[in-house]
Amino acid sequence: MKNKIGKQTFVFRNKPVITGECAVVGTKEGQGPLKEYFDTILEDDTYGENTWEKAESRMMENSIMTAIRKAGLEKKNIEVMLTGDLLNQLMSSSFSARDIGVPFIGLYGACSTMTLSMLMSSIIVDGEFAENVVCAASSHYCTAERQFRMPLEHGNQKPPSAQWTATASGAAVISKNPCKSNETLIPIPKEIFITHGTVGKIIDTGMKDSNQMGAAMVPAAVDTILNHFEDTGRTPDDYDIILTGDLGYIGKEIALDLFADAGLNMKKMHLCYDDCGTMLYYRESEDVHGGGSGCGCSASVFTGYLFKKMRAGIFNRALIVSTGAMLSTISPFQGESIPGIAHAIAIETS
Amino acid sequence: MSKSKGTPGKEVAKAYEKYAMTFTPKPRYFYNCVKAFIAGGLLCVIAMLIQNRIMASGWEEKDAAALLTIILICSAQLLTGLGWFDTIAKVVGAGVIVPITGFANSMVAPAIEYKKEGIVLGVGGKLFSLAGPVLVCGISSAALVGIIYWFMGGMR
Known part of the structure; x- marks a missing residue:
C-alpha cells in the first residue's frame, strides 16, 4: 500500500x-x-x-x-x-x-x-x-x-x-492546487495542507448514560490519537496544537489522565492539547454544564478559529480529532451502550 | 440480552463508569431539594390562598378545588407558552414539576414543539409523548391499587 x-x-x-x-x-x-x-x-x-x-x-x-x-x-x-x-x-x-x-x-x-x-x-x-x-x-x-x-x-x-x-x-x-494568494494582504496568509488522516475504530466503553457523552467518547479519541502517533512515528512534540472535537470539560480531564497513562509527554500535552467543546462557550456565564457538543462544535472551531490562526502563522502543525457518539434515538431505550468514534487529520502550513 | 462482541463486559463497563464519575461534578442534591421544597411549598400556599378566596365568594369546596386546578394548569400553560416555565423549572426543579403544573408543561411543550408538523399528526400525534408514559403507568397502578382495595373491602 x-x-x-x-x-x-x-x-x-x-x-x-x-x-x-x-x-x-x-x-x-x-x-x-x-x-x-x-x-x-x-x-x-x-x-x-x-x-x-x-x-x-x-x-x-x-x-x-x-x-x-x-x-x-x-x-x-x-x-x-x-x-x-x-x-x-x-x-x-x-x-x-x-x-x-x-x-x-x-x-x-x-x-x-x-x-x-x-x-x-x-x-x-x-x-x-x-x-x-x-x-x-x-x-x-x-x-x-x-x-x-x-x-x-x-x-x-x-x-x-x-x-x-x-x-x-x-x-x-x-x-488540489493552492488558490492564487492575495498578494495585497500583509502578511500573506499561509496555505494549509492536509498531510495525514487516521481513521478511527468504534470503541464502546459500555457507558449507557446519554448525559455522559464526553466520557463515553474519550477512549475512542485517545485510541485514534495514540494510533496516529504510532503509525506516523510522531509524538506530541511534533504538533503545535492537538484539538479534540467535543469531549467537554469532563472528557478533557479524562483524556489528559489517559494520555498520562499512555506515557505521553504531559508537559507538552498540557500546553498543546485542548477540546473544542471547552473552547466554544464561557463555562459559568453561558451555563453549558459539560461543555459544547454536536458536529458544529468542532466544525466551527476548526474552520473559524484554528484555520485562521494557522493562516496567520500562529500554529504550524495541528492534529484535529472530531469525536462522535454513535448512538441512535432508539438504542438507549433498547439498553444499548454508547459507541464512540474519532477520526484524526494532520494539517500543516507551508 | 446477549453481549455483543464489541462491547466490554459488565465489570469493565462498571469500572470505566466509576472512573469517569471521579471526574464528574456531583449535582448538588441537598441544595436542589431545599430549593424544590421551598418552591413547591410556596406554590401550595398560593394555591390554598386562591382556594380560600374562591370559597369565600360562595363556592363549595369541591367546586373551588376544581376551579383552582384549572387556574394552576392554565397559568403553567401560559408560562410554558411564554417560554418562562423551563427557566423556572431549571432553578426549582421538582418544586414546579411534581405539582399539576409539571403535567400541564409536559403537554404544552410538545404541542409547541410539533406545531410545525401539522395540527393533527404533529400536535395530535406528539401531544402525549411526554405525559403518555406517566398517564399509562399512573392509570395502570391506580387500577391495580383499586382492585386490591376492592378485594380488601370485600373481605371486611
Whole structure:
C-alpha cells in the first residue's frame, strides 16, 4: 500500500490544500470566547426560516457558499460536496445540497463528521478524482434537542455532565492546487495542507448514560490519537496544537489522565492539547454544564478559529480529532451502550 | 440480552463508569431539594390562598378545588407558552414539576414543539409523548391499587 502507513493512517502525498473555510454560528456561540473568529453570527437562531431544520440547512448552505467564495472559486468549480449533520436521514445536509445543486455525498459520523468529511475529501482530491471538493458539518441546538432529548419548553434539570449541542456550521474547500494568494494582504496568509488522516475504530466503553457523552467518547479519541502517533512515528512534540472535537470539560480531564497513562509527554500535552467543546462557550456565564457538543462544535472551531490562526502563522502543525457518539434515538431505550468514534487529520502550513 | 462482541463486559463497563464519575461534578442534591421544597411549598400556599378566596365568594369546596386546578394548569400553560416555565423549572426543579403544573408543561411543550408538523399528526400525534408514559403507568397502578382495595373491602 503506497498511501497507507501503519494500521489506520493514510498519507496524502499530493498534500491537498484547504483553500477556503467558513464558520457560521448561532447567537449563544457568538457570545462565547471565540466570537471574533466566526464569519457569521446569527442574530436569531431561526435564521428567518419557519422551522429549525430549515434554519440549520440554511446555515450549512451559507457556510459552504462563503467557503467557496473565499477559495476564489465558484459553485461550478466544485466537483463534489461531502457533508453531514446529526438529523435523521441527514436532513440538513440533503436539503442544503438540494439548494446548492452540486454532486453530493452525505456522511454520518455523529459529532465526528467534520474530520470524517475532511478525510474523505482529502482522499478524493489526493487520489485525483476531483480538483475542488467542499466538506461541511452542522448541528443546531433546537433540532438536536427535539430529536435526541426533550421539547425545548419542557421544564427539566440537566445533570452537570450534560453537554450543550452547538448551533453552528463549518465548511472547508479542499483543493488540489493552492488558490492564487492575495498578494495585497500583509502578511500573506499561509496555505494549509492536509498531510495525514487516521481513521478511527468504534470503541464502546459500555457507558449507557446519554448525559455522559464526553466520557463515553474519550477512549475512542485517545485510541485514534495514540494510533496516529504510532503509525506516523510522531509524538506530541511534533504538533503545535492537538484539538479534540467535543469531549467537554469532563472528557478533557479524562483524556489528559489517559494520555498520562499512555506515557505521553504531559508537559507538552498540557500546553498543546485542548477540546473544542471547552473552547466554544464561557463555562459559568453561558451555563453549558459539560461543555459544547454536536458536529458544529468542532466544525466551527476548526474552520473559524484554528484555520485562521494557522493562516496567520500562529500554529504550524495541528492534529484535529472530531469525536462522535454513535448512538441512535432508539438504542438507549433498547439498553444499548454508547459507541464512540474519532477520526484524526494532520494539517500543516507551508 | 446477549453481549455483543464489541462491547466490554459488565465489570469493565462498571469500572470505566466509576472512573469517569471521579471526574464528574456531583449535582448538588441537598441544595436542589431545599430549593424544590421551598418552591413547591410556596406554590401550595398560593394555591390554598386562591382556594380560600374562591370559597369565600360562595363556592363549595369541591367546586373551588376544581376551579383552582384549572387556574394552576392554565397559568403553567401560559408560562410554558411564554417560554418562562423551563427557566423556572431549571432553578426549582421538582418544586414546579411534581405539582399539576409539571403535567400541564409536559403537554404544552410538545404541542409547541410539533406545531410545525401539522395540527393533527404533529400536535395530535406528539401531544402525549411526554405525559403518555406517566398517564399509562399512573392509570395502570391506580387500577391495580383499586382492585386490591376492592378485594380488601370485600373481605371486611
